[in-house]
Amino acid sequence: GAGVSQSPSNKVTEKGKDVELRCDPISGHTALYWYRQSLGQGLEFLIYFQGNSAPDKSGLPSDRFSAERTGGSVSTLTIQRTQQEDSAVYLCASSQDPTENTEAFFGQGTRLTVV
Amino acid sequence: AQTVTQSQPEMSVQEAETVTLSCTYDTSESDYYLFWYKQPPSRQMILVIRQEAYKQQNATENRFSVNFQKAAKSFSLKISDSQLGDAAMYFCACGADGLTFGKGTHLIIQP
Numbered sequence: 001g002a003g004v005s006q007s008p009s010n011k012v013t014e015k016g017k018d019v020e021l022r023c024d025p026i027s028g029h030t031a032l033y034w035y036r037q038s039l040g041q042g043l044e045f046l047i048y049f050q051g052n053s054a055p056d057k058s059g060l061p062s063d064r065f066s067a068e069r070t071g072g073s074v075s076t077l078t079i080q081r082t083q084q085e086d087s088a089v090y091l092c093a094s095s096q097d098p099t100e101n102t103e104a105f106f107g108q109g110t111r112l113t114v115v
Numbered sequence: 116a117q118t119v120t121q122s123q124p125e126m127s128v129q130e131a132e133t134v135t136l137s138c139t140y141d142t143s144e145s146d147y148y149l150f151w152y153k154q155p156p157s158r159q160m161i162l163v164i165r166q167e168a169y170k171q172q173n174a175t176e177n178r179f180s181v182n183f184q185k186a187a188k189s190f191s192l193k194i195s196d197s198q199l200g201d202a203a204m205y206f207c208a209c210g211a212d213g214l215t216f217g218k219g220t221h222l223i224i225q226p
Contacts (some may be wrong), residue, residue: 033214042121042218043136057212089158093214103150106160106215 002026006092006107013114014083021077021110025094032075033093033104034067043091049075082114117142117209121217128197129225135182136192138207138218147211149183149190154204156221163205166190199224 005024013019025032031052034046045059049069052053062068064082079086089111128134128206151163153195166174166183173181178198182191190209194201202224207217 022214035216040221043216045215048213050213055185091160094158095214103162103165104210109158 004105004107006110010111018080023075023092029094031095035091037089084114087114117215119209119215119217123220125221127223138190140188140209141174144211149210150208151192152206
C-alpha cells in the first residue's frame with residue numbers, strides 16, 4: 001500500500017484478555033515505531049525497530065506489552081491481560097532511514113477500549 | 116537519547132492572526148533534525164515542517180515557519196494568517212536515531 005496501515009482501526013476488549021495490534025509499514029522503510037496516545041494527550045514512545053538491530057524497548061510500560069517485527073516488515077504489538085488503563089490510541093509510524101532527515105509516516109492508529 | 120518539551124498545553128488565536136508555538140529540546144547528538152507535526156481530529160499525523168540542525172537558515176513552508184535557535188535548543192513554529200483548518204494538536208519532534216515527541220499543543224482558532 002501507499003501508506004502505513006494499521007489494523008484493526010478499533011478494538012473493544014474485556015479486561016484480562018490479550019490483544020494483538022498490527023502495523024504494515026511502508027515498503028522499504030527500515031525504521032518502525034509504536035506510540036501510545038491517551039485521550040487528548042501526547043505521544044508516549046513504546047518501542048522502536050531499526051533494521052536488524054535489537055529493538056529499543058525502553059518505552060514499554062510493563063511486561064504485559066511486547067512487540068515483534070517479522071522479516072523487517074510487519075509488526076505486531078501484543079498486550080496481555082489488558083487493563084482499563086491500556087485504553088488509548090496506538091499509533092505506528094515508519095521512516096526510510098532515521099539517521100537521515102526523513103519524515104516518519106503514521107498510520108491512522110488503533111483505538112483500543114478495555115471494558 | 117533526546118527530550119522534547121512543549122510548555123503550552125493549549126493556545127488560542129483569532130482567525131487571520133499569527134501564533135507561535137514553543138518547543139525546546141535536548142539531545143546528545145551532534146547531527147539531528149527537528150519536525151513539527153499536526154494532528155487534526157481525524158487522528159492522522161501530518162508533517163508540517165522540518166529543519167536540519169546543521170542548517171542555520173530557518174525552514175519555511177507557505178504560512179508556516181520556524182525559529183530555530185540551536186544554542187538555546189529552541190524550535191518554535193510560527194503560523195501566519197491562521198485559518199480554521201489549522202485547528203489541531205501540534206507536536207514537536209527531535210530525531211537522530213529514532214524520533215522523540217513533545218506532549219503537544221492544542222491550537223484553537225477563534226472565528
